[in-house]
Amino acid sequence: xxxxxxxxxxxxxxxxxxxxxxxxxxxxxxxxxxxxxxxxxxxxxxxxxxxxxxxxxxxxxxxxxxxxxxxxxxxxxxxxxxxxxxxxxxxxxxxxxxxxxxxxxxxxxxxxxxxxxxxxxxxxxxxxxxxxxxxxxxxxxxxxxxxxxxxxxxxxxxxxxxxxxxxxxxxxxxxxxxxxxxxxxxxxxxxxxxxxxxxxxxxxxxxxxxxxxxxxxxxxxxxxxxxxxxxxxxxxxxxxxxxxxxxxxxxxxxxxxxxxxxxxxxxxxxxxxxxxxxxxxxxxxxxxxxxxxxxxxxxxxxxxxxxxxxxxxxxxxxxxxxxxxxxxxxxxxxxxxxxxxxxxxxxxxxxxxxxxxxxxxxxxxxxxxxxxxxxxxxxxxxxxxxxxxxxxxxxxxxxxxxxxxxxxxxxxxxxxxxxxxxxxxxxxxxxxxxxxxxx
Numbered sequence: 001x002x003x004x005x006x007x008x009x010x011x012x013x014x015x016x017x018x019x020x021x022x023x024x025x026x027x028x029x030x031x032x033x034x035x036x037x038x039x040x041x042x043x044x045x046x047x048x049x050x051x052x053x054x055x056x057x058x059x060x061x062x063x064x065x066x067x068x069x070x071x072x073x074x075x076x077x078x079x080x081x082x083x084x085x086x087x088x089x090x091x092x093x094x095x096x097x098x099x100x101x102x103x104x105x106x107x108x109x110x111x112x113x114x115x116x117x118x119x120x121x122x123x124x125x126x127x128x129x130x131x132x133x134x135x136x137x138x139x140x141x142x143x144x145x146x147x148x149x150x151x152x153x154x155x156x157x158x159x160x161x162x163x164x165x166x167x168x169x170x171x172x173x174x175x176x177x178x179x180x181x182x183x184x185x186x187x188x189x190x191x192x193x194x195x196x197x198x199x200x201x202x203x204x205x206x207x208x209x210x211x212x213x214x215x216x217x218x219x220x221x222x223x224x225x226x227x228x229x230x231x232x233x234x235x236x237x238x239x240x241x242x243x244x245x246x247x248x249x250x251x252x253x254x255x256x257x258x259x260x261x262x263x264x265x266x267x268x269x270x271x272x273x274x275x276x277x278x279x280x281x282x283x284x285x286x287x288x289x290x291x292x293x294x295x296x297x298x299x300x301x302x303x304x305x306x307x308x309x310x311x312x313x314x315x316x317x318x319x320x321x322x323x324x325x326x327x328x329x330x331x332x333x334x335x336x337x338x339x340x341x342x343x344x345x346x347x348x349x350x351x352x353x354x355x356x357x358x359x360x361x362x363x364x365x366x367x368x369x370x371x372x373x374x375x376x377x378x379x380x381x382x383x384x385x386x387x388x389x390x391x392x393x394x395x396x397x398x399x400x401x402x403x404x405x406x407x408x409x410x411x412x413x414x415x416x417x418x419x420x421x422x423x424x425x426x427x428x429x430x431x432x433x434x435x436x437x438x439x
Contacts, residue, residue, distance in 0.1 A: 019231070021231045021235050022235075025239040026166075026239075027298050028215050029169075029243055030168065032211075032215060032240070037250065038284070039266070039267075039268065040207060041255070041268045042263055043207055045263040047207065050255060052208075055201055056208045056248050057248065059212055059402075060244045063244065066365045069369040069373075069399055070086075070215065070216075071232065073368055074236065075230075076372075082216055082305075084096050084099050084309055084310075086371045087100075087371045089380055090370070090374040097428075099364055101421075103303070107302070108303060108340050108341055111300070111303070111338075111344070112342070112343070114296060115139050116345040121288065136346055142293070143300075143345075146296050147335065150300050150301055151324065151334055172287065176250060179256075179272060180249070187257075187275075203409070206406060212243065215240060257272040267288070269287075269288075270288075300341075307320045308320060314433070359406070359407065359414055359418045362403040362407050362418075363407075363422060372395075
């Protein structure tokens with residue numbers, strides 16, 4: 001069994017380090033910019049009104065601190081499994097396993113939910129897909145094609161995702177540029193919905209944090225990143241900075257164009273741009289479909305590497321840690337993750353766990369913030385020369401405090417559900433170590 005602090009070249013032996021900064025940043029941005037941004041402005045307006053951008057700004061401040069902690073930890077432990085490796089190196093295998101489970105559980109639930117939503121959108125355009133058999137076949141074919149692309153190699157998948165991210169960003173950039181331009185050149189702003197306070201803003205903060213989360217999944221493929229000490233921090237800062245600014249701009253433009261109607265819209269970006277020119281609705285509707293499709297590609301690139309990392313360290317069945325003899329990808333882990341995502345999509349269980357999957361990021365991000373400080377104090381660097389960010393302890397305190405506030409904003413039942421996940425993951429570790437660990 002590989003130790004969590006073993007040299008990088010030992011822990012990821014056999015993997016090909018071929019993903020560069022731009023491709024890795026694109027994978028991170030693609031994972032963060034999911035299908036939710038095409039519906040999120042309405043939900044944010046419905047909970048916080050015109051105060052919604054403030055929720056984004058709060059989350060951006062907290063996420064900025066978290067990203068910096070991720071950047072330093074990722075530079076010190078640039079290995080497959082991402083946050084699992086960071087937390088395990090700092091606090092031991094039990095904490096690392098729980099962190100990895102939070103990464104993977106959130107990813108596989110989201111995979112199933114977004115695959116199901118993709119089928120629903122496809123059925124609107126092609127009613128023949130609305131039947132249960134055709135719907136299941138559509139989901140299975142889409143997931144199989146995406147998994148097949150990832151089986152051929154991380155570099156192939158990352159490059160495809162890079163181009164896909166560009167295509168996915170175009171409708172969003174169109175929305176911001178055309179919408180803001182129309183407002184600047186005479187299109188009247190709609191009557192805004194009133195701002196809310198208290199619990200409404202609190203729920204908006206949770207929604208905004210969900211929208212800004214996701215970077216942890218592509219980081220699970222860090223074992224296949226070229227020059228990870230430089231690439232991981234640069235890609236994180238590039239991707240998250242750009243995404244945060246884009247989200248705030250989208251919310252402001254949507255608020256101005258739709259006003260009080262924003263909270264009632266089921267396709268807020270398309271409806272808002274339709275106020276400027278009706279033909280502009282089509283690109284935004286297509287963008288929602290493509291966003292879901294491409295998000296699945298990024299998820300299946302990163303999340304199976306968590307299973308691979310667990311198996312590599314003797315915490316899950318050994319076949320999950322196997323590499324394909326030709327393509328050098330963790331083919332068994334990719335197939336298993338995709339199959340579970342398919343099962344969730346077909347059963348629809350993601351709906352009941354959506355809020356819990358959002359809250360799983362809080363202990364994960366807090367753990368990485370703490371791990372970054374511990375790794376620096378121990379001068380942990382594996383076989384690489386890491387960066388050393390100034391004021392890291394301050395960033396860690398801001399990140400941990402922000403995550404504590406996120407949990408405090410949740411409903412009591414949601415907090416209990418999160419506690420069950422944490423305790424259950426710890427129990428699974430104890431069982432897995434006995435069953436799959438060295439004899």
